Structure formats: C-alpha cells, structure tokens
Amino acid sequence: xxxxxxxxxxxxFMSAVTGWFVAxxxxxxIHMYFFGFNAERLVGSGxxxxxxxxxxxxxxxxxxYQYGGGSFQFAIxxxxxxVVMYDAIGVRRETGLQAQVINEMMDFFxxxxxPVSYEEKLKEFVGHTPMQVLVGAILGILIALLYCNLMx
Numbered sequence: 001x002x003x004x005x006x007x008x009x010x011x012x013f014m015s016a017v018t019g020w021f022v023a024x025x026x027x028x029x030i031h032m033y034f035f036g037f038n039a040e041r042l043v044g045s046g047x048x049x050x051x052x053x054x055x056x057x058x059x060x061x062x063x064x065y066q067y068g069g070g071s072f073q074f075a076i077x078x079x080x081x082x083v084v085m086y087d088a089i090g091v092r093r094e095t096g097l098q099a100q101v102i103n104e105m106m107d108f109f110x111x112x113x114x115p116v117s118y119e120e121k122l123k124e125f126v127g128h129t130p131m132q133v134l135v136g137a138i139l140g141i142l143i144a145l146l147y148c149n150l151m152x
C-alpha cells in the first residue's frame with residue numbers, strides 16, 4: 001500500500017500520466033469530430049495531439065520544476081523527451097506513411113483480382129507531424145506546470 005500511495009503522490013509520475021490521459025482524450029474528441037467515434041483512438045498512437053510528446057514533456061517539465069534546470073533528473077528527462085519526439089516525427093511517421101502506401105497497393109491488387117497477403121491492413125496511425133508533436137509538447141508542459149502548482 002505504501003508503494004501505491006507513493007506513486008500517486010509522485011509529482012513527476014502523475015504529471016506524465018495526466019499529460020498522456022488528457023492528450024488521449026483530446027485526440028479521441030478531435031478524431032470523433034472529423035471522422036466519428038473510434039475507440040482505438042483512446043489508446044492508439046498517432047493523431048493530434050501527440051500523447052507521446054505530452055507525456056515526456058510533462059515528465060521533463062515536472063522534473064525541471066521540482067529539481068531545477070541544473071539537476072540530473074531534468075537532464076535525463078529532457079534528453080528522453082527529445083529522443084521520443086524526434087522518433088515520433090522521423091521513424092514512426094515514415095512507418096505510418098509506408099503503411100498507407102502498402103495498404104493502398106493491397107487494395108489495388110485486390111480490385112485486380114490478384115492474390116494478396118491474408119494479413120490485416122497495416123496500422124497507419126503510428127507517427128506524428130511536427131505540428132502534432134508541438135501541440136503535444138505544449139500540452140504536456142502546461143499540464144505539468146498546472147499539476148505542480150496545484151499539487152506541489
């Protein structure tokens with residue numbers, strides 16, 4: 001029970017979890033507005049805003065707020081945030097674009113009567129545009145500042 005109590009009162013952890021949660025809810029609401037409700041958006045990756053960015057920026061901001069900009073805690077979390085956001089824009093975004101092209105090719109071959117793989121369609125929502133990452137980052141920073149000021 002002490003572990004759970006400590007975890008719930010861990011400002012860094014709760015800031016990060018809150019950043020993820022709020023981003024996922026916003027992502028689902030935005031997707032629902034444009035395309036209708038899709039339960040997968042509640043936990044899925046990709047889309048606006050980036051929940052990965054919101055999570056790691058909330059973590060880094062809370063670390064900076066609690067331990068200071070010169071602390072090793074802030075240094076580690078800030079570098080971690082940069083790597084995660086870079087990956088979301090780079091490798092993961094390219095993976096999503098490639099999945100989209102492959103899915104279109106599979107659809108084309110099906111219409112031509114050609115045999116195709118029996119696999120389901122590839123996930124196209126895996127990465128983020130720079131704007132999705134930026135909005136997620138800003139969201140995470142704001143959530144951490146709000147959380148740290150309310151709870152800290």
